[in-house]
Amino acid sequence: MPEPADTVRLPFPELVELLQRIFERHGTSAQVAACLAENCASAQRDGADSHGVFRIPGYVASLASGWVDGHADPRVEDAAAAFIRVDAGGGFAQPALAVARPLLAAKARDAGIALLAIRNSHHFGALWPDVEPFANEGLVALTVVNSFACVVPHGGHRPLFGTNPIAFAAPRMQGEPLVFDLATSAIANGDVQIAAREGRRLPLGYGVDREGRDTDDPQAILDGGALRPFGGYKGSALSMMVELLAAALTGGHFSFEFDWSGHPGAQTPWTGQLVIVIDPSKGGGQAFAERAEELVRQLHGAGQTRLPGDRRYHQRAQSRQLGVALPATTLQQLRQLAGH
Template sequence: MQEFIRIPFDTLVARLSAILEANGCAPWVAQVIGLNCASAQRDGAHSHGVFRMKGYVSTLNAGGWVDGRAEPLLEDVAPGFLRVDGMNGFTVCALARAREAALAKVKANGCAVLAIRNSHHLGALSLDVEPFADEGLIALSFINSMASVVPHGGRKAALGTNPIAFATPRRDARPLVFDMATSVMAHGDVQLAAREGRTLDKGVGVDRDGNPTDDPRAIVDGGALMAFGGHKGAALALMVEVMCGALVGGKFSREVDLKQHPGAHTPHTGQSFILIDPQAGRGTLPPFVDRVEDLMGYLIDAGQTRLPGDRRHEARDDSMKNGVPVSAELMAMLEEMERG
């Protein structure tokens, strides 16, 4: 049984930001990443929370793989299309800088595509889409990662874990958010299972020779994950490669090559967003959020016990009330990083 220590959210953000700044991030970058990483921990998205700090720090020290001081470059390419060159910095920082311009485009056009390239993402996508739904928009986002998933019928990794996240506003409730890797599980969860000495479900992945395995260490050590749902999940992972590696001008997961940068952990890829003002599609019909509530009602009537995103919202409420739970092991890791 793991021991958890509770830490106030703002204190956690400040401590993570200070570690990132001490490892070369510009103050504003450290603040954005610290907030992102603490928010994942707050929401119970542990595969992309405090556990990732070691990866951030070793990546920042991996001979220029990522630029913690990059200033993203915004390119207004069409009325409904905003491109951002992350300048080899972090994707969430590029998003932070592009957010207002993207919102203005949706306001003017009813929808917008935001395409971010040349950047690194190590976070939970729910945090990228939910703020747009807080503004009344539908947001759909894709990001590719590094080759760690076998294509359908294959035996070696060619796709990333490639998550898809979706957020929609609701009436008198927090946004409905789903956020899911297109692999059977996130690679971060495989790494956590390997650390904790757990075995995985059968059919989750293959070892470095392409043989099925339930050993997380075999998957981490040169093996690969399967896509969720067989050919269907693999097709979604393929779509994410197109939406990120091809559409935004980023790398395909297979093209991410960390070999020249020992210690680097961040995928250097692309991220795309489709943002929609839902009322634009409704005209004089009753409000969009009323229809969303009709649907939620049908699902609950049909026996759905919880909606996607509910667990994260509940974890967030608990964290904000009682402090963010961080395992004693991860706290010790943070303290070691703070000592430098």
């Protein structure tokens, strides 16, 4: 895609620092700010625009509304040899994961697999940054998070599921880890918002209007309409699984259970998140990373030139060289939010 004319570029550490100042200035602790800034700047760096700085106004509005606690102290409960619970205390999920992360990795290496159940948490960022670091340590990681009711179950007529993404990361011997992060909705909410802002139409089948009719108008989806799951009844079944794992199992809310109407400006879903980490060195056969490399070779041979994660790695390399791209007007807004 050609770069818009007003694009400016900022070194990644500068963007992280700028976002960190915004978070701290708008009601989070330094630790929470560091987590969220890293997540958001990484998405921007990797070209995942719908989860990059585009999300900052939503974070700020949610914090201002009193809906999410930017100073919450996650409480880690060591429930069993391979099971950790975290009560995020009504704060964000990423700092809860950060606090539990060393214990989760240690349990996975010790027991072969370990589970982290985060509840009472808000997740408003990209999901792949939660799993990619495990793969960089040679571990395999899978995570699911539910969000807010905006997806109509297959065969149903009103929204119940969130966009309920599934993210997975696995190490490779030579290249960057194999990582995917996919919404179980036909399209991510952030991408609907971007399409609406840019006046673009969507393919039919992605969403319905407020009367439940198929529509290609992103604004109609946003104005009381809803999304559809990807892949028909299969995506719908996977979305149901995400609700069961991220909410029923963790003790968090289902996507349809919380009421943020008393907090105008609230945008961060108050749900739960489940993370599973596996130590593949406990498995049979050759080293996992070598086997993953063989799969990649074969995928290339079969003509799949772009593997899951490749677009992000490409953008990341470019951002490392040239700086992270963002519109000049956006940078100005961010600096204002940071109090510059």
